Amino acid sequence: MGDSVQVSPRIVEKRAQVFADSPWLQAAGLLLPVGWLYASTFVGLAGQWWHDKDVGHIPFVPLFSLFILWQNRQRLRAVASGPSWTGAFIILFAMALLVLGNLGADVFTSRVSLVVLLAGFVVLFRGWSFFRAVLFPWAFLFLMIPIPKIILQNITFPLQMVASKVATALLQLAQIPVYREGNVIYLPVMPLEVAEACSGIRSLLSLITLALIYGYLMDQRKWVRVVLGISAMPIAVAANGFRIFGTGLIGQYFGRDKAEGFLHSFQGWLVFVVSLLMLFALHGLINRIWKERPQAKGERDRLATGTQVGAEPRRTRASLAYLAMALVLVLGTAVGLQVRTRTEVLPSRAELSSMPLNIDGWVGKDYALDDQTLDILGRGEFLSRNYVSQGDSPTEVEMFIAYYPSQRVSETPHSPDHCLFGAGFVPSHRDIVQLPGPDGRPFPANRYVVSKAGERFLVLYWFQAHGRAISNLSDRGLHPHESQ
Secondary structure, eight states, X not given: OHHHXXXXXXXXXXXXXXXXXXXXXXXXXXXXXXXXXTHHHHHHHHHHHHHOGGGTTTTHHHHHHHHHHHHTHHHHHTSOBOOOTHHHHHHHHHHHHHHHHHHTTOHHHHHHHHHHHHHHHHHHHHOHHHHHHTHXXXXXXXXXXXXXXXXXXXXXXXXXXXXXXXHHHHHHHTTOOOEEETTEEEOSSOEEEGGGGOHHHHTHHHHHHHHHHHHHHHOOOHHHHHHHHHTHHHHHHHHHHHHHHHHHHHHHHHOHHHHHHHHHHHTTHHHHHHHHXXXXXXXXXXXXXXXXXXXXXXXXHHHHTTOOOSSOOXXXXXXXXXXXXXXXXXHHHHHHHHHHOOOOOOOOOOOGGGSOSEETTEEEEEOOOOHHHHHHXXXXXXXXXXXXXXSSSOOEEEEEEEEOSOOSSSOOOOOHHHHHHHTTOEEEEEEEEEEEOTTSOEEEEEEEEEEETTEEEEEEEOEEETTEEEOOOOOOOOOTTTTO
């Protein structure tokens, strides 16, 4: 009996030591709670990748990061590593980001917290030296997080304008008379809606990912990789401009049907093919001007094979206390979010279609939205209706209402500030005016005076939620006739 009492603690201590000395067992112990905590994040990323053609790069980002780690496995084994308590603060920061993203219905913040959490785990279990060694594959994971649409639209719209200007200049060089209004190019045989051909700009994140992957595989110089990554933006603009130019040529010489068929069939992959060719050309030019030094190449080969000079680096294994700390932070956040989660209460309301068709002598007519417009607008209920006044001088007013019942998903309202200019309307004046509300109190609204095809239009729009209305006017720095 006495012997058994003495042996049992030793067995338990030995098993605990085996668990503490195995990073794979520690990772497996964290996998379940992390998967539970970020289940909705993984599902959201998978759903967005499946439905959004502009984020098709998402699955390749973690796979390429794993490839980098596997390729450098010999080098990483030789890195001196040891646990650091400071990793707990990074994990705590990641949990704070997750809570803020969950409470604020901001999936971007929640997704960023996942990448930050991985950094916390690396520092906690392996230390800062090891984290510096895996910094690039870790930072590369940020590319699997789609940029919020409200930010992406502000980035891509000016690039689309530049692409349309490039295409217009090329068509004029080809002796084709063209006229451009905003993002619409008018050819002698057809108008060319550049806004419908902008996937090369909208998928800018995919192009940056492609450029970084190409740079990593084809060149070991860090500054060259940075240059190739930064070049993705001008390459995207140039590639899209050439594609619009090609579409215009086909429409001018072979007919509108051929141009629309070409645009529909090849709009995705053509930009990437042209972009890849431009990357090849840029990389070839860099290699011609700045050739890689032989000693740098030898150093690169030595690091790739894991050859090290000096003594074997010291390694320190993380104890169970580090694992327990990580589990407490992750599980505590998961339990807290589950307790905090409440069923979303949607207020009762009438359908938008129930709005009267006859209002004080104005007669309305509804118009159906096409599938492409509905895809841009996202999840919600929409009403597109024109009202015409009855009398000797009839006046027409176009009205559009978008209702989003929930903001807990990744959808955001599509601002008219983007689609107006993208559809070829040129602003000549804009300001914020105060309109009277139903209760007599004024509220702010955006007022635009725009023109298109020789006609002028007055546009008023605002956003309304939770009993208040806001203008939310984003300042692009546009001035009258700047986009002509």
